[in-house]
Amino acid sequence: MKSAEEETPEVLPLSWGSRAMAPPPGVCRQSQPVPASAAVQGAGPAPSPPDWAAPAKPNTPAACPEEPGARVWSGTVLSSWGCEHYTYPSSSLGPALPLPTAPPTVSGCHELQTVGLGGPPGGYGAVVDAAPGYFLAGGGRPNGAPPALESPRIEITPYLGLHPHSQFFPDTELDALPGARRPSNTATLGLPPLDAYRDPSGLSPASSLSSRSGHSEASSFESGCSYSYVSPQTSPWQSPCVSPRAAEPDDAFPRGLGSLLGSPRPSPAASPRPGLGEDGWLAERPSRPCSPSGHKRRLAPTGSPQPSPGASPAGSPRLSVTEDSWLGAGHFPSSAIVAAINALSTDGLDLGDGLPPKARRTAEPPTPSLALKLEPACEDLGAPGPPATGFSGDGPPRKPTFCDQFLAVPQPPYTWARPRSPVAFSPTLPALDWQLPARSGPYELRMEVQPKSHHRAHYETEGSRGAVKAAGGGHPSVQLHGYVSSEPLTLQLFIGTADDRLLRPHAFYQVHRITGKTVATSSQEAVLAHTKVLEIPLLPQNHMRAVIDCAGILKLRNSDIELRKGETDIGRKNTRVRLVFRVHVPQPGGRTLSLQVASNPIECSQRSAQELPLVEKQSAASGPVLGGRKMVLSGHNFLPDSKVIFVEKAPDGHHVWEMEAKTDRDLCQQNSLVVEIPPFRNLRISSPVQVSFYVCNGKRKRSQLQPYTYLPAHAPIKTEPADEYDDCSPLGFSPQLGLGPSPTACMLPSGPPLLAPTPSTSPMLHELTPAALKAGPTLCHLGLAAPSTQDLLPGPPQPSALLQPQ
């Protein structure tokens, strides 16, 4: 069989190369020589992957079936996860990172560092990854995680810290949080970014209120309590969300606020892109404007003061995205350190130090705008009130608010309480792209009912297409097991990616809050690091189970996202998502345990949902190298002519082996397919070999890659179906890897930089040491204190639940 590489020129479009091989966000990959301490990250030769990653062919770039020329990095990428989580400085340390010691070659990054201390979360990736100590251990990264590979690239230098949506806008009481057991250290700083998840410049000229879920008046009115805040631990992928001209003081306000401040922002009908003329960047946007009519079926009221639903979810330097490509671990910076820097830079709310005057000025809150926008939504936000106590069915009766007069949304049996004012900044919950296990100790967050594999997302120009449904009718549901307290918790929901890379917030899709008579589950919106998050109560009286009938999926226009500075994902054919649920369980000692579970992939496009084959489940995740076993695939759009192709990819992305599996056409149904697993090309393997397969209905009609592991002849054969193989994915993918068994639940502290193993608990559980609290954030220590790779053995990297100090 002819490999894809043979059919495709080796030369990739620059954009592809840069996407697929780009350095971690914020890492300024220099072409000049780099000191050893830093070079390994950006440009050094790839060290050997940790042994434990071998079965998963770590960091193996491979061609993707749909984009043969594109590099697909498959394999274990979390080799440094555990340790990264350990390297989480505390906010109590103050802004004292030894930044000046960074190598000169990352000076660019250091510029970012300086600014980044006051900049958006994404900027911290630059800070962290440029920090010298970060690269000390393990050949460049803690635990020896493979570094990024050199590749064609586009260097992106975000204007960190100058973004108007910086989290360092002085706190505002507009930025209220529901308190339902939201850990008290949750960051609540910052101006609610009106365009927090979508670039307002990309506002559809005729966006309907119903679908302007981000910060639309409609949305806010509905919820009456939408709020935004920026996660302090936001990872670099959460994007600096940088506006090209954000450094201009006059342009410092969020664009969405411009109109509120009196800047010309004509009615949507008047101009498809109002304000383009005053924004040179926008003027260049080739983004398709509106339809000739410039109207939508249901137009927003002319002259509405609401300029935009918000910003794109990620101006993120997120690494390349296609449904088939991803990057290996070596490309990922330490989110833990990112969070640490976040904490360091923001602790005590005194953010002035180290901030360039320009950045500080930019960070000043456009208070009038805020007041104008949010006043109707939550009039109580600004008023003194009780501290956040969380929602509770037994809570005090909610004072009627301004928005209540507008919406007759049925009152849930509980209310969302709000803090009087944002809580002081401190290291907190893991960033949304942190990989967390679904269970830890007695706790398990489980998807009881999976969503349908297809859900057509709606555009902002459309009306809502309703809530995500369950396959068997009804709605998806999630339950937290093992929780015995009577305190309700908050379940967070956001739209994550469904490719075979690390699970992370999807740049092109956002969760959309559904309200109405048919919605029984209360919820409210938040914006965490440019990603909309739906917060749903988990109530003991409901056995900590939540039916997700309040979540739809909003599609953002590709052009709006892709053209954002720093965004490296592409939207085309990137139409699969997952519902990602998180819960943060308070633990004794003031820490918080974070769990996460992701749903099955959901196809969100109209067309592909009708045509492309989709594998939802496979009956086996592994088998003998000799093949010959039958495997049942269940999914959609299978045809009698469907082919199942097994592929193995070389580290450089070449298909080194392809084999079509025999399919039993007699047993083929639209939703199921029986294939005979072909023998592997090498019958003498000594260790498991990770390959992939896909279902092909014809040219360009291929399912996503699914994992399959060939086991050596002498190895015990694991016969359980893939569903049991991994508790986070029905396909046997670790949600963060697409490979390997599920992570072992474990807990990590997230505060101080020095962490000592706690033998009495999971090897992943580390206690804070007094010395750690005093020692200060020595990055060298960060690396040394982190558990070694061997600590994580056996098995693939161990994403951890996060046990954090409160």
Next chain:
DNA sequence: GCTAAAAAGTTCCTTCCCGTT
């Protein structure tokens, strides 16, 4: 035979329409 440009064909994205609930 190779390369580049142009043309043609295909796929996908976005918007709009409209019937149903």
Next chain:
DNA sequence: TCAACGGGAAGGAACTTTTTA
């Protein structure tokens, strides 16, 4: 009656393949 939901399709942009020079 209205709005939300949900299926379908038009139009065009983006991409791929083929043809031509």
